[in-house]
Amino acid sequence: MTYYDPDELLKRITYNPDIYGGKPIIRGRRLAVEHVLGQLAVGDTPEALLEGHPWLEREDILACLAYAYNVVANERFQPILADRPA
Numbered sequence: 195m196t197y198y199d200p201d202e203l204l205k206r207i208t209y210n211p212d213i214y215g216g217k218p219i220i221r222g223r224r225l226a227v228e229h230v231l232g233q234l235a236v237g238d239t240p241e242a243l244l245e246g247h248p249w250l251e252r253e254d255i256l257a258c259l260a261y262a263y264n265v266v267a268n269e270r271f272q273p274i275l276a277d278r279p280a
Contacts, residue, residue, distance in 0.1 A: 198256055204264070206257040218261060220254045230258040 207227060209216050218227040225247060233243055240255045 198253065200260040200263075203253060203257040203260045206254055207261050220250070220257065223249065225250070227258045227261050230255060231262055234258075 206221050207218050208220075208222050209218055210222060213219055213222075213224055214226050219225060220227065220230070230243060234240070234255075240252065243255060244250050244252065
């Protein structure tokens, strides 16, 4: 198994105010991080994403996951207290 440095992966995540209103994108290309995460969330495989975007690299997908982790790890959202099981 290969391990990647999250800080190195995150260098692949960029933004451009002229592309998707400045949302995070992959290596300056017209593919938003949220699109990759959304596709993974509905069951697409990394292989399907790679086939659909020939320039995309496995490390780009890992960079999107590292970005999502950083967002969640630093979130300020306060979850609603769940009811305790009876």
